[in-house]
Amino acid sequence: MLKPCPLSCFLFFFFFFVFFIPQISFSCPQDQRQSLLEFKNLVTHNINNYSITDFTDLETWKPNSDCCKWQHVGCDSNSPSREVIDLNLQSLADLASMNSSVLRPLLRISSLVTLDVSYNYLEGEIPGDAIVNLTRLISLDMSHNRLNGSIPPELFSLKTLQRLDLSENVIGGTLSGDIKELKNLQELSLGNNLIEGEIPPEIGSLVKLRVLILKRNKFNGSIPLSVTQLMELETFHLQRNSLSFEIPNGIGNLVNLSTLSLSKNKLSGGIPSSIQNLKNLQTLELEDNNGLVGEIPIWLFGLQKLKKLQLGGNKLQWNNNGSVFAQSKLKRLSLRSCGLEGNIPDWLKDQTSLYYLDLSMNRLEGSFPKWLANLKIETMILSDNRLSGSLPPSLFQSQSLTILELSRNNFSGQIPDTFGESTFLLLMLSKNNFSGSVPKSITKIYGLMVLDLSKNRLSGEFPRFDHNFSGLVPWLSYLDISSNEFSGDVPASFGVQIRMLLMSQNNFSGEFPQDFTNLSNLIRLDLHDNKISGKIPSFISRLSPSLEVFILRKNSLKGSIPEGISNLTSLKVLDLSENNLDGSLPSSLGNLTAMIESPKNSSTKYAFEIHDLVVNWKKSKQGLADRNLYLYTLLDLSNNKLLGEIPSSLGNLKSLKHLNLSNNDFSGLIPQSFGDIEELESLDLSHNNLTGEIPKMLSKLSELTTLDLSNNKLTGRIPESPQLDRLNDPNIYANNNGICGMQIQVPCSSTQTEPPEEEEEKDEEETMFSWKAAFIGCSCGFLTAVAYGIGYINLLSIYYFIKNI
Numbered sequence: 001m002l003k004p005c006p007l008s009c010f011l012f013f014f015f016f017f018v019f020f021i022p023q024i025s026f027s028c029p030q031d032q033r034q035s036l037l038e039f040k041n042l043v044t045h046n047i048n049n050y051s052i053t054d055f056t057d058l059e060t061w062k063p064n065s066d067c068c069k070w071q072h073v074g075c076d077s078n079s080p081s082r083e084v085i086d087l088n089l090q091s092l093a094d095l096a097s098m099n100s101s102v103l104r105p106l107l108r109i110s111s112l113v114t115l116d117v118s119y120n121y122l123e124g125e126i127p128g129d130a131i132v133n134l135t136r137l138i139s140l141d142m143s144h145n146r147l148n149g150s151i152p153p154e155l156f157s158l159k160t161l162q163r164l165d166l167s168e169n170v171i172g173g174t175l176s177g178d179i180k181e182l183k184n185l186q187e188l189s190l191g192n193n194l195i196e197g198e199i200p201p202e203i204g205s206l207v208k209l210r211v212l213i214l215k216r217n218k219f220n221g222s223i224p225l226s227v228t229q230l231m232e233l234e235t236f237h238l239q240r241n242s243l244s245f246e247i248p249n250g251i252g253n254l255v256n257l258s259t260l261s262l263s264k265n266k267l268s269g270g271i272p273s274s275i276q277n278l279k280n281l282q283t284l285e286l287e288d289n290n291g292l293v294g295e296i297p298i299w300l301f302g303l304q305k306l307k308k309l310q311l312g313g314n315k316l317q318w319n320n321n322g323s324v325f326a327q328s329k330l331k332r333l334s335l336r337s338c339g340l341e342g343n344i345p346d347w348l349k350d351q352t353s354l355y356y357l358d359l360s361m362n363r364l365e366g367s368f369p370k371w372l373a374n375l376k377i378e379t380m381i382l383s384d385n386r387l388s389g390s391l392p393p394s395l396f397q398s399q400s401l402t403i404l405e406l407s408r409n410n411f412s413g414q415i416p417d418t419f420g421e422s423t424f425l426l427l428m429l430s431k432n433n434f435s436g437s438v439p440k441s442i443t444k445i446y447g448l449m450v451l452d453l454s455k456n457r458l459s460g461e462f463p464r465f466d467h468n469f470s471g472l473v474p475w476l477s478y479l480d481i482s483s484n485e486f487s488g489d490v491p492a493s494f495g496v497q498i499r500m501l502l503m504s505q506n507n508f509s510g511e512f513p514q515d516f517t518n519l520s521n522l523i524r525l526d527l528h529d530n531k532i533s534g535k536i537p538s539f540i541s542r543l544s545p546s547l548e549v550f551i552l553r554k555n556s557l558k559g560s561i562p563e564g565i566s567n568l569t570s571l572k573v574l575d576l577s578e579n580n581l582d583g584s585l586p587s588s589l590g591n592l593t594a595m596i597e598s599p600k601n602s603s604t605k606y607a608f609e610i611h612d613l614v615v616n617w618k619k620s621k622q623g624l625a626d627r628n629l630y631l632y633t634l635l636d637l638s639n640n641k642l643l644g645e646i647p648s649s650l651g652n653l654k655s656l657k658h659l660n661l662s663n664n665d666f667s668g669l670i671p672q673s674f675g676d677i678e679e680l681e682s683l684d685l686s687h688n689n690l691t692g693e694i695p696k697m698l699s700k701l702s703e704l705t706t707l708d709l710s711n712n713k714l715t716g717r718i719p720e721s722p723q724l725d726r727l728n729d730p731n732i733y734a735n736n737n738g739i740c741g742m743q744i745q746v747p748c749s750s751t752q753t754e755p756p757e758e759e760e761e762k763d764e765e766e767t768m769f770s771w772k773a774a775f776i777g778c779s780c781g782f783l784t785a786v787a788y789g790i791g792y793i794n795l796l797s798i799y800y801f802i803k804n805i
């Protein structure tokens with residue numbers, strides 16, 4: 001039998017049911033639910049819609065339900081009031097930007113302990129004034145947005161903060177693929193960093209901070225001394241900002257520090273000696289500051305917990321001749337450009353955990369050590385040294401090595417047959433002294449994406465790459481075998497992934513192969529300086545519609561240019577010069593869409609260095625840097641036997657910067673329409689049989705800086721315009737049938753046509769202006785916008801490259 005319930009027991013049940021139960025069914029506080037709903041409402045209505053987002057993530061946020069049960073909301077289960085304490089609102093609005101003021105309702109929930117609004121494309125400033133009431137906040141993540149402005153001072157009133165992440169507020173450089181997957185990548189170089197100003201010294205008042213992540217913004221000034229008060233700090237990321245001055249020596253006070261990342265700033269001075277006190281230090285990244293100087297202290301290798309040491313890209317020097325007894329098992333080591341001499345340091349032999357090694361840009365010499373081939377390294381970068389001898393075959397049998405960059409050394413010998421056993425994703429051996437043929441086994445490497453064998457002495461036929469991996473398509477996307485001694489037919493069978501095929505300066509012969517039409521993703525095809533013969537086939541109209549660069553310069557092609565070439569709607573660089581082409585130009589050339597539209601920034605970015613594209617640019621060979629290639633639009637048909645009239649449709653190609661039709665047999669007039677090629681900077685029509693007058697319309701070409709009309713049969717007056725008046729070298733007009741004009745100081749006789757009266761006046765005005773302008777300064781064309789230096793791009797971001805194919 002049940003015992004009767006005593007009074008206390010009765011009271012218990014009474015209170016339980018009457019008070020307690022209803023209290024549980026009470027959801028989060030009414031005002032907090034209201035704030036959340038307000039947020040939802042703002043978010044769903046405040047989208048600057050450039051991409052659809054349906055916010056399925058906030059579907060559970062319904063007005064009459066318990067907000068503690070909503071997705072992304074966490075309540076305090078220990079307190080009867082069940083206040084909201086956690087909000088994990090990552091990636092609500094992929095690809096749609098939102099005004100940061102949508103956060104305001106959330107910032108009224110003063111019970112918040114964690115707030116994560118990362119990956120939301122939030123725009124505008126951090127709403128500092130609204131943040132002050134979050135007095136219990138421990139973790140604040142506003143990373144991966146587009147927040148701008150500076151850090152609001154109110155943030156420093158949040159004394160409870162243990163974790164603050166404002167990293168990667170960046171605009172531009174939209175990334176394809178799922179942005180969340182890129183989260184762990186350190187090295188992406190697109191877009192503009194946003195949050196700016198100095199890091200306020202008040203940061204030192206957040207004494208509970210354990211994690212402080214401010215990387216990839218635009219912070220400048222110095223690293224505030226007050227950070228040395230953050231005694232609890234364990235993780236400190238400041239890389240990719242514009243910080244200058246020295247690293248505060250007091251950094252050594254932060255005894256719990258395990259990660260210190262200061263790479264890619266403008267820091268100067270030496271490595272502070274106090275860092276040797278950081279016994280917990282696992283990661284020290286000081287790469288690419290350029291201003292860091294001095295000897296690399298040997299005690300660094302005595303830090304027992306150190307796993308990642310990245311010092312490359314500074315003015316640091318390392319005396320590589322002493323013996324090092326490393327106390328640590330390093331995983332990543334970069335001593336790029338640290339002045340290392342002698343052999344590859346052999347203490348690395350014991351670094352069996354190493355998976356990333358960068359010793360590029362030093363003066364290392366000697367041969368490739370066998371023991372190095374046997375370590376389980378995944379990424380090995382030894383480019384730009386003086387290493388020589390042949391490569392150990394075991395290097396190619398490593399089952400861990402995926403990225404191997406040995407360009408610009410003096411390695412020689414053959415590429416071993418073991419090649420096919422490798423696991424390479426990326427292999428770069430450019431500018432060495434390798435010889436012999438390329439082993440056929442190379443085509444068995446299913447994952448190989450990037451292969452650069454350019455500038456060696458490799459010979460023989462290049463293996464056919466069309467291997468089918470039981471239905472899978474090989475990944476090869478980038479192949480550079482230019483400047484070798486390869487012969488035989490032009491290799492054209494590749495997997496459909498191929499985008500860049502650079503095979504110039506070899507001895508390839510035979511006709512232009514039809515197999516190229518299968519490569520539907522091809523962006524660049526460069527075959528200059530080979531021995532390709534026969535006609536340009538009409539099937540070129542079926543080449544990849546994404547083809548942007550097509551170069552057949554200096555081959556033995558004959559026949560006429562096929563009409564169907566206008567099908568190549570992405571073509572921006574077409575170079576068919578130095579062949580034996582004849583016939584007249586198809587007027588369809590004027591339909592090359594990409595030469596009509598203004599340039600768009602490049603579709604694909606490569607995470608590794610791509611060799612400059614070499615073309616004749618303004619009368620000399622120039623290397624065009626890949627990163628700026630989208631700016632160039634070029635049509636070069638010079639040095640052929642093309643004849644007939646120049647089709648006036650060429651004037652449609654409005655975005656053309658460079659047009660070269662010289663050294664052909666063109667006759668007739670220069671088309672009036674050339675005046676419409678607004679962007680034209682260089683026009684070469686020399687050595688033809690052109691007659692008539694120079695069209696007055698050419699005076700519209702305000703960007704023209706290089707002109708050659710010599711060796712034709714032109715007559716009459718040179719049109720006048722500020723730009724044309726600067727082009728006053730007589731050689732531009734030499735060997736014609738009587739050209740006159742003030743530019744070449746040949747007066748026009750009265751029989752030579754005079755422009756109509758009214759225009760004359762205007763011309764004179766312009767002329768006076770132009771003579772002045774010529775002294776004030778030249779119009780420097782867009783070449784000034786082009787940086788030639790090839791920055792070093794961390795190969796790790798090969799991942800980004802993968803995302804793009």
Ligand SMILES: *[C@@H]1O[C@H](CO)[C@@H](O)[C@H](O)[C@H]1NC(C)=O
Pocket residue numbers: 048049050
């Ligand atoms: C946003 O979408 C609405 C309706 O779909 C449309 O009318 C408006 O033009 C769009 N705004 C922008 C900036 O694209």
Ligand SMILES: *[C@@H]1O[C@H](CO)[C@@H](O)[C@H](O)[C@H]1NC(C)=O
Pocket residue numbers: 099100101123124
């Ligand atoms: C964001 O919204 C606030 C308030 O609605 C407004 O004052 C501000 O101009 C907006 N900012 C931007 C960049 O749209």
Ligand SMILES: *[C@@H]1O[C@H](CO)[C@@H](O)[C@H](O)[C@H]1NC(C)=O
Pocket residue numbers: 107108129130131132133
């Ligand atoms: C902060 O809280 C106080 C008191 O609850 C309130 O008066 C004030 O409006 C709040 N400030 C903001 C910016 O929400």
Ligand SMILES: *[C@@H]1O[C@H](CO)[C@@H](O)[C@H](O)[C@H]1NC(C)=O
Pocket residue numbers: 123124125148149150
């Ligand atoms: C922040 O960006 C917005 C546009 O999103 C702009 O209106 C505002 O001027 C910027 N603020 C600062 C400080 O750059």
Ligand SMILES: *[C@@H]1O[C@H](CO)[C@@H](O)[C@H](O)[C@H]1NC(C)=O
Pocket residue numbers: 196197198220221222
């Ligand atoms: C930091 O950048 C701001 C502009 O964002 C500028 O006004 C300030 O002078 C810079 N400070 C230093 C120390 O370079």
Ligand SMILES: *[C@@H]1O[C@H](CO)[C@@H](O)[C@H](O)[C@H]1NC(C)=O
Pocket residue numbers: 231232255256
């Ligand atoms: C360092 O971390 C340890 C263990 O997490 C902790 O006990 C200690 O208080 C920390 N030291 C300082 C100076 O904060």
Ligand SMILES: *[C@@H]1O[C@H](CO)[C@@H](O)[C@H](O)[C@H]1NC(C)=O
Pocket residue numbers: 319321322
């Ligand atoms: C090591 O290099 C230094 C100069 O950096 C030189 O003075 C010293 O003699 C060298 N030691 C050995 C053992 O070669």
Ligand SMILES: *[C@@H]1O[C@H](CO)[C@@H](O)[C@H](O)[C@H]1NC(C)=O
Pocket residue numbers: 386388389410412433
């Ligand atoms: C490259 O190595 C060869 C021997 O393999 C040597 O004869 C040659 O001088 C070296 N070249 C350079 C530039 O060091």
Ligand SMILES: *[C@@H]1O[C@H](CO)[C@@H](O)[C@H](O)[C@H]1NC(C)=O
Pocket residue numbers: 410412433
């Ligand atoms: C390449 O190697 C050959 C020997 O195989 C050598 O004669 C030649 O000098 C080397 N070339 C360079 C540039 O070092």
Ligand SMILES: *[C@@H]1O[C@H](CO)[C@@H](O)[C@H](O)[C@H]1NC(C)=O
Pocket residue numbers: 541542545564567
């Ligand atoms: C141009 O391309 C289209 C589709 O890519 C194709 O159907 C057509 O036959 C091509 N034109 C010529 C002349 O080959």
Ligand SMILES: *[C@@H]1O[C@H](CO)[C@@H](O)[C@H](O)[C@H]1NC(C)=O
Pocket residue numbers: 566587588589591
């Ligand atoms: C060029 O394109 C226009 C419009 O697309 C078309 O009417 C014309 O026939 C084309 N010209 C040639 C020569 O292909």
Ligand SMILES: *[C@@H]1O[C@H](CO)[C@@H](O)[C@H](O)[C@H]1NC(C)=O
Pocket residue numbers: 665667668689691
């Ligand atoms: C140049 O053109 C004239 C007529 O315009 C013609 O008689 C002559 O043969 C042409 N010369 C060449 C080399 O084509």
